[in-house]
Amino acid sequence: MFRMLQPLVLASQSPRRKSLLHSAGVSFQVRPSRIVEPVPLEGSLEPGGPCEVAKKCACLKTQAVGIDFPFARVLGADTLVVLEGAIFGKPRDAAHAVAMLQSLSGRDHQVITGICLAGPSDRVPRVFSVTTRVTFKRLTSAEIEAYVKTGEPMDKAGAYGIQDRGAFLVRSIEGSYTNVVGLPLCETIDWLMEDGIIQPV
Amino acid sequence: MFRMLQPLVLASQSPRRKSLLHSAGVSFQVRPSRIVEPVPLEGSLEPGGPCEVAKKCACLKTQAVGIDFPFARVLGADTLVVLEGAIFGKPRDAAHAVAMLQSLSGRDHQVITGICLAGPSDRVPRVFSVTTRVTFKRLTSAEIEAYVKTGEPMDKAGAYGIQDRGAFLVRSIEGSYTNVVGLPLCETIDWLMEDGIIQPV
Numbered sequence: 001m002f003r004m005l006q007p008l009v010l011a012s013q014s015p016r017r018k019s020l021l022h023s024a025g026v027s028f029q030v031r032p033s034r035i036v037e038p039v040p041l042e043g044s045l046e047p048g049g050p051c052e053v054a055k056k057c058a059c060l061k062t063q064a065v066g067i068d069f070p071f072a073r074v075l076g077a078d079t080l081v082v083l084e085g086a087i088f089g090k091p092r093d094a095a096h097a098v099a100m101l102q103s104l105s106g107r108d109h110q111v112i113t114g115i116c117l118a119g120p121s122d123r124v125p126r127v128f129s130v131t132t133r134v135t136f137k138r139l140t141s142a143e144i145e146a147y148v149k150t151g152e153p154m155d156k157a158g159a160y161g162i163q164d165r166g167a168f169l170v171r172s173i174e175g176s177y178t179n180v181v182g183l184p185l186c187e188t189i190d191w192l193m194e195d196g197i198i199q200p201v
Numbered sequence: 202m203f204r205m206l207q208p209l210v211l212a213s214q215s216p217r218r219k220s221l222l223h224s225a226g227v228s229f230q231v232r233p234s235r236i237v238e239p240v241p242l243e244g245s246l247e248p249g250g251p252c253e254v255a256k257k258c259a260c261l262k263t264q265a266v267g268i269d270f271p272f273a274r275v276l277g278a279d280t281l282v283v284l285e286g287a288i289f290g291k292p293r294d295a296a297h298a299v300a301m302l303q304s305l306s307g308r309d310h311q312v313i314t315g316i317c318l319a320g321p322s323d324r325v326p327r328v329f330s331v332t333t334r335v336t337f338k339r340l341t342s343a344e345i346e347a348y349v350k351t352g353e354p355m356d357k358a359g360a361y362g363i364q365d366r367g368a369f370l371v372r373s374i375e376g377s378y379t380n381v382v383g384l385p386l387c388e389t390i391d392w393l394m395e396d397g398i399i400q401p402v
Contacts, residue, residue: 001347001348001350001351001366002347020368023365023366023368024366024368024369025351025366132373137387137391140401142400142401142402143401145401146202146203146401146402147202147401149202150202150226162378164224165202165224165225165226167221167224167225167378167379167386167387168225168386168387168390169387170377170378170387171377171387171388172333172375172376172377173374173375173376173377173378174373174374174375175373175374176371176372176373177363177368177371177374177378178368185368185369186338186368186369186370186371186372187372189369190338199343200341200343200344200346200347200348201343201347
C-alpha cells in the first residue's frame with residue numbers, strides 16, 4: 001500500500017508497534033535500543049509532565065539506535081499510562097498488577113505515546129506526543145483476579161493490553177486507539193509521508 | 202479467563218466477531234444465520250433510525266439461529282456505518298468503495314452495532330445497541346486509491362476495516378473501539394455475566 005522512498009528503522013522491541021506498522025503496509029527494519037528505560041516512581045509526578053517524559057524517552061531510544069544507521073530514518077516511541085498525573089509503569093508482580101487494575105477500575109486515565117523521527121540530515125529530531133483518554137468499566141475482584149491470572153498484565157504499562165484479553169476492561173476511549181496499543185498510526189503515517197519516507201501506491 | 206455456565210452460540214459468520222469473543226476467553230459455537238441481510242438504499246433514512254435497524258437485524262439473525270438450538274443462548278449482532286443519518290452498506294465495486302471513502306474523508310461518522318441475546322426460556326430477547334463516533338483524517342486521492350487496491354474495503358460496511366490496513370484512516374474515535382470492529386466487547390461480556398452464561402475464573 002505504501003512504497004518506501006527511504007530506509008526506515010523502528011527503534012522498538014514491542015511486537016505491538018511492529019504489527020501496527022506492518023498492518024499499514026510499511027516496510028522497515030527493527031533494532032531495539034539498548035537503553036534502560038527509566039522506571040517511574042509509583043505515583044510520582046514527573047517534572048515537565050508525562051508528555052515531556054514520553055517524548056524524551058522516545059528521543060533517547062531513537063538517538064541510541066540512530067548512531068548505527070547513518071543512512072536511514074529512525075522511528076522511536078514510548079508509551080505511558082497516566083492516572084491523575086502519576087505515571088504507571090509495568091507491574092512488579094501479580095499483586096502489583098491487581099493494585100494497578102483496582103486503581104484504574106471505573107475511572108478515566110490517559111495513555112500518552114511520545115514519537116521521535118530522526119535522520120542523518122536532520123539538525124534536530126522531529127518529536128510529538130499523542131494522548132488518548134481511556135475509560136475502564138467498574139471491575140469486580142473476580143474479574144481482576146481472572147485477568148491477572150492470564151499473565152497478560154505483566155509486561156504492560158498500567159497492567160493491561162487493550163488489543164488482547166484486556167479489551168473487555170475498556171468501556172470507551174476518546175482519541176486514537178492505535179496510540180493506546182503503542183503507536184498512533186494515523187499521525188505516524190502522515191509524518192512518514194510528509195517527510196518523504198513513504199508514498200501511497 | 203471465563204468459565205462457561207451455559208452453552209453459547211454466536212449467530213455470525215464475521216471472523217472479527219469470532220476473534221473478539223475468543224480473545225476475551227469466551228467459548229462458543231458458531232452458526233451463521235442464513236437470513237439475507239436487508240441492503241440499505243444508499244443514502245436512505247431508515248424509519249425508526251439506524252439504531253432500530255441494527256437492533257432489528259441483530260434480532261432477526263439471533264432468532265433464525267435460535268430455532269436450531271433449543272438448549273443454548275444465542276448471540277447475534279449487526280454493525281452499520283452511518284453518515285449524517287444515512288446508512289452505508291458494503292461497497293458494490295472498487296469505484297463505489299472510492300466514493301464511500303471520499304464521503305467519509307475528514308469527517309465524523311457513526312458506527313452502530315445492534316446486539317441480541319436470546320435463550321429458550323426468555324419470553325422476549327434482550328437487545329441493545331452501542332454507538333461509536335469515528336473521525337477520519339482528510340484523505341488524498343492517492344491514499345484512497347492505494348487502500349482500495351488492497352481489496353480490504355470490499356466486504357466491509359463503509360468500505361473500511363479499522364482493525365487492519367484501514368487503521369491509518371482513523372484519526373480518533375469516541376466510544377467503544379471493539380464496537381467499530383463489530384462487537385462491543387465490554388457491554389457483551391457484562392451481559393453474558395449478568396445472564397449467568399459466563400463467570401470469571
